[in-house]
Amino acid sequence: MKTIQLKYTCITLALLTFSYSSAQKRKVKKARDDYQAYAYQEAIGKYEAMAKDGYTDKEIYSNLGNANYYNANYEEAAKWYKELLEVTEEVDSGYFYRYAQSLKSLGEYEASDKMMEQFAKTSSKENRVAKFQDNKDYLKAIEAQSGRYTIKLLEINSKVSDFAPSMYGEQLVFSSARDTGIAALKVHEWNNQSFLDLYTASKNGGERFGSVEELSKILNANTHESSTAFSKDGKTIYFTRNNSETGRRFARDGKGVSRLKIFRAELVNGAWKNIVELPFNSDNYSTAHPTLSGDEKKLFFASNRPGTFGESDIYEVDINEDGSYSEPKNLGPTINTEGRETFPFISEEGILYFSSDGHPGLGGLDVFATPLNTVNNQSVVNLGRPVNSDEDDFSFVQNSATHQGYFASNRPGGVGSDDIYSFVENEPLRFRCDKMLQGITKNKADGSVLANTQVKLFATNGEEVASTVSDANGQFSLAVNCLQTLTMVNGDKQNYESDAFEMNSDFSFDSNTVVLELMPLRIDAVREELVIEPIYFDFDESFIRLDAQLDIKKVITYLNKYPNTKLVIESHTDSRATTQYNQKLSEKRAKETKAYLVTKGIAENRMIAKGFGESKLVNDCSDGVACSKAAHQLNRRSEFKIIEE
Known part of the structure; x- marks a missing residue:
């Protein structure tokens, strides 16, 4: 009887388990x-x-x-x-x-x-990684740009999304999901808000506006409309709309997605007419958020078309004299990342403002700026607080003459999900900060000045950004952009050990003089053997760090001076991870060290590279021993030995 009861209990449990599993699968599928x-x-x-x-x-x-x-x-x-x-x-x-x-x-x-x-x-290999690693002090850089704006929440905001402001004479045109009577019938499943339409409000003096009205019943269709740009004569509008069948209902691609497109319309007898779709749109990708250059010869926009670096990039097209358009051109990796670059705006001075979550920022989308007329060393800067916040900040527009403008944000303290803010720019944006870096080079052995020393300045990514040679008195000066994230000044002279000065976050160009002290190369007179310190690696990495590149120059100098010598490279790890993993990692470090020397002109057959894993620790930081980061660092190294042929 117990056996039969157990049997039926097992069957019941199996059925319940099957039912539970099936229910879960149905819920997951929905x-x-x-x-x-x-x-x-x-x-x-x-x-x-x-x-x-x-x-x-x-x-x-x-x-x-x-x-x-x-x-x-x-x-x-x-x-x-x-x-x-x-x-x-x-x-x-x-x-x-x-x-x-x-x-x-x-x-x-x-x-x-x-x-x-x-x-x-x-x-x-991502662009976003490079921008992060090149700007580890991004919060300091953002702070340097902060405090230049006075902002104010506009009274015309609603309890839903209001964004994408543009200036049309004395009118503010924007996009909103507010309910105007029929909009409630058009609810978008993305965020459960009504579809977006274009609205306008006229100034009543200062930053106060009158009542909000639809911009045009002709432009507002049964789809989303947003992001307008107007010609200077006010007779042409470019705007964003979902792909649709004559504006009546969504047209979708094979994935069921209705893509965004840019349209143009003309003002005829006070009404917007002649709506046409621009030729570089597509049913298979989105094209949105148009803006005109100051001379109206170029149109800029955001798109996720093929060839885009990330989720959306900024593009430009030429507007030809006959009204046709050139092929879209991507603005490149200085501006575009693997993230979202969107909502471009071009000022009269040719400054591109755009929103991005791919460049280092405060969180969500931040507003950035870059001068488009700069041929070399194009810099992208964060506008800082209060325009940018921890949330999404986007659709920035500005009147260059009055230094006033508008942007949208979903930060706390607003009225709805996205709100429009006005601003006044009290201090211009800085793309450069020209300073002089002063210094002196000395012989570390006796303190005498060291003339004709090569001095180089490096950014955090290892890129050389400036160089010079010290004069007869050992003095040098370098003109630098202090807005760059700089990391190190290096002094180098034949038959001397290189010296480096690290520029920390407290470094001041106005009060600091860089002193580089170079020690003559120490060579054992009997064995002619170079005495050199190890180079070190980051945790779980094998790339040659900038400080290691500077130290390894001593080895290169010696090998070039004594061509009948060979080099033994012995690479090691700390004790963390398994023995097998660490052995492979050390071999990789040895290989990377050797490969780096090959790129500097050292013949491959002059080097022997070996990996020893965690078998030769320089301290007691073995498995299970609690050690500091600094102690573990001492074990992540490549050591060098000079041998005679």
């Missing part, structure tokens, strides 16, 4: 369908219900993170990305980046930087 259809609000509700019921799944957490991220709900996004990485770290590298951006929006910059380091390990 949520996935909403997510893939960009119905993010619906997907969030379904996934959250499953998470509340105890479902723990990689897909649930990842899609909850993404759905909230793309709806600018960064606090929720961070919560679910954290859950995702606690379940598994085997995720696409983009999750590390989005998690880092979400943490920034919470003001957790240190945690964000740590996540960016994780992102760098999985996407080392």
